[in-house]
């Protein structure tokens with residue numbers, strides 16, 4: 001399957017928040033107006049300059065640090081582009097939250113059994129040949145979905161055809177090795193600050209993670225992860241099972257597939 005992505009054209013965004021609402025409805029989240037990303041807001045539209053709106057969401061990095069730092073492989077970069085999360089593997093260490101260069105993953109601090117939460121690019125809809133709920137809802141074409149290569153061509157064309165309208169920069173084309181979410185703008189990206197961290201290198205951040213780990217004795221890393229992991233997995237599996245006995249099943253793209261050995265419940269087939 002071709003690698004998909006989303007192109008966000010800041011010049012076309014009117015701040016209507018239809019994308020936010022569509023995402024919340026898709027994910028059964030409270031229909032509140034949110035300023036910041038949270039466990040109940042996978043995307044937010046922020047007015048960063050007068051009448052200039054920046055939509056934030058997971059960047060679905062080509063080489064994600066959340067994937068590289070997770071000791072149990074709870075995050076996966078899929079072939080189609082989305083970076084998805086598997087709650088059945090997650091041990092709650094939250095390394096993904098600390099390592100994300102765009103501060104995207106959030107934690108359900110107020111839940112008895114908390115999970116990490118973030119946009120999953122509506123991976124199930126993409127697999128079915130559809131598009132994410134947010135891009136389908138955007139009335140102006142400020143957020144469009146398509147093959148990443150074609151979106152890059154479209155972004156380049158808009159910039160070339162309208163040099164007075166756009167700055168000559170596609171954010172996400174090279175940053176941290178490239179991202180599936182791409183932005184074009186009429187304002188230099190550094191003026192917006194987050195999520196456009198201009199100081200980020202073009203080299204994928206996992207390369208730095210591995211470079212750093214190479215200098216740490218293996219026994220320290222492996223020993224620490226194993227001991228922490230055993231404790232977390234043991235206690236967390238019990239919590240998850242107890243919690244799920246009384247809760248409805250969420251979609252697996254958000255929360256993961258059941259692992260071998262974990263008893264399947266009736267709700268999982270719905």
Ligand code: SF4
Nearest residue numbers: 058059061064066100
């Ligand atoms: S933006 Fe953060 S959470 Fe999203 S894929 Fe990149 S590293 Fe992972």
Ligand code: SF4
Nearest residue numbers: 023119121122132134
């Ligand atoms: S891709 Fe899906 S989960 Fe992500 S912001 Fe859009 S609607 Fe929400």
Ligand code: SF4
Nearest residue numbers: 013014016017019138
């Ligand atoms: S739906 Fe489109 S125009 Fe409206 S806030 Fe979202 S990206 Fe902007």
